[in-house]
Amino acid sequence: MQLFENQQIHLYNSLSGKKEVFKPINEGHIGMYVCGPTVYSNVHLGNVRTFMSFDMIFRYLKHLGYKVRYVRNITDAGHLENDADVGEDKITKKARLEQIEPMEVVQRYTVDFHNILNTFNFLPPSIEPTATGHIIEQIELINTIIENGYAYVVNGSVYFDVHKFNETNDYGKLSKRKLDDLIHNTRALDGQSDKKNPQDFALWKKAEPQHIMRWPSPWSDGFPGWHLECTAMSTKYLGDRFDIHGGGMDLKFPHHECEIAQNEAAKGQSPVNYWMHANMLELNGQRMSKSTGNTINPEELLSGNNKFFSKAYAPSVIRFFIAQSSYRSVLDLTDDGLSASEKGFFRLMDAINLLNNLKASSSSSLNINNWKQKCYDAMNDDFNSPILIAHLFEGVKYINQIKEGSQTVTVADLQTLKDTLNTFAFDVLGLENVTKKETGTDKLTAAVDILIKLRQDARANKDFALSDKIRDELAGAGIVLKDGKEGTTFSVN
Structure with a gap:
């Protein structure tokens, strides 16, 4: 008997706007598609948060015994930003700026994407198709x-006729938008566009002479629309109707809305039973934005070489921090939050590593099986990782009580405690069992703290030459001191 036969999952369906009992189309099998990156730049932390959420979901479904086909695409076909009628596509623009071929851009940032995900201990998807393929x-x-009858050809480009589609279908049902409202809030066409209506979107664009990424088609040498790529790849590998489609909240409209319309126009049915969306990542209470400088990439966070955080953080600490918030909640990335998560993470690892030294008794004073089911109940409730983590720390409390002798546990219950903690911490949450000693953060922090104290003493004694010498020599070793209102912190370059 597989675990899923005894565990009923309730997940939040963005389409219905409520939690629903999860019932796969084919018993024991799950098809899941998640929109992957457009590979024209380094993957950012917001993307990492989204993909990490679905990596956790993938891990849990596999743990329950489901045979999961997880498809996550790579968008390597240049498309115009936001399906605009004019302008450069992201990949070609990057290639022009760096004076390299577009597919060199694709290769460089696909490798970066994989390297970052490997650093954070992601499982690879079952299939990773590319748009150009x-x-x-x-x-x-x-x-x-x-x-x-739901698309029209103009001057070598093909557009989806949203108004015609909406006569017999409901365009906007995922994002809860009405076409009349979209019409009202859209500026009038300026006469330069080939579209019948501003709400129509490109299925195929005729390439301008300078557009490098182009393919032959019945209508023109051109390139596909952004929304079309995911419809084609998801249905090829998962069928005309599949179980789960995921992505970031920012993709709900127009991208996922257009995917639904395309599939209903082509196949006569909605493509997905459950739509799932991960929420946004903020930095210090504000939306991440390159234009304002309020942004940080994964490597900067991992190295400590940034202006926002006092130190470097290990990949599993960052992963643990992200798991402490529901995937549907806005998550604010802060130094205090990461520091607290680091302490909690190492506390959990220390307890798990202590399990091997615990001694069993002839009887149990703890109800381990009840605690174990609470861990499953948390994940069964829309993959509620923060509640799961709370239960894992209840297990940490049990470990300490057993160690102190205030609680007893049998051999069988001790094994259940060990298996459950290992399963949920490593197999489901995707953490890696590292200690402070292995990361080196405790020794480095202790050493730098001593030098910071010596520098403070030097400044107090007005020995500014020594104070500057400590600061400068640490900087020469790649350790930058930052003086602030609450004291001196450091980062590693």
């Missing part, structure tokens, strides 16, 4: 939509 499927899909 599925141009034929996309052209076939466009042909079907045209034949069904």
Whole structure:
């Protein structure tokens, strides 16, 4: 008997706006698609948070015994930003700025994407298709939509007719937007666009002479629309209707809304039973933005070489911090939050490592099986990782009580305690069993703290030459001191 037969999952479906009992289309099998990155720049932490949420979900479903086909694409076909009618696509623009070929851009940032995810201990997806590898499927899909009367061709480009589609379907049902409101809030066409209406979106764009990434099609040499790529790849590998489609909250409209419309126009049915969206990541209470400088990439956070955080943090500490918030909640990345998570993470690791030294008794004073089910109940409730972590720390309390002799546990219950903690900490949450000693953070922090104290004493004694010498020599070793209102902190370059 598989575990899933005894565990009933309730997940939040963005389409219905409520939690629903999860019932796979095919018993014991799950098809899950998550929108991957457009590989024109280094992956940012907001992306990492989204993919980490679905990595955790993938891990838990696998743990329950489901056979999961997890498809996460790579968008390597240049498309115009926000499906605009004019302008450069992201990949070609990057290639022009760096004076390299577009596919060099794709290769460079695909490798970066994989390296970052490997650093954070992600499981690879079952299939990782690329948009450029599925141009034929996309052209076939466009042909079907045209034949069904929901798209039109103008000057070599093909557009989805949103108004025609909405006559018999509900465009906006995922994002809870009405077409009338979209029309009211959209500026009038300026006469330069080939679209019938501003709400229509591109299925295929004719390439301008300078557009490098282009493919032959029945309508023109051009490139596919952004929304079309995911429809073609998800249905090829998961079927015309599959279980779960995930992505960031920012993709709900227009990207996922357009995916639904395309599939209904081509196949006559909605493609997905459960739509899931991970929420946004903020930095110090504000939205991450390159334009304001309020942004940080994963490598800067891991190295400590940044202006926001007092030190470097290990990948599993960051992963633990992210898991302490529901995937559907806005998460604020702060130094205090990461520091607290680091302490909690090492406390959990220390307790797990202590398990091997505990002695069993002939009887148990703890109800370990009841505690174990509470861990499952947390994950069964829309993958509620913060509640799961609270239960894991209840297990830490049990370990300390057993060690102190205030509670007893049998051999069987001790093994259950050990297996459950290991399963949820490592197999489900994806943490790695590292200690402060292995990360080196405790020794480095202690050494630098001593030098900071010596520098403070020097300044108090007006020995500014020694104070500056300590600061400068630490900087020469790649350790930057930062003086602030609450004292001196450091980062590692």
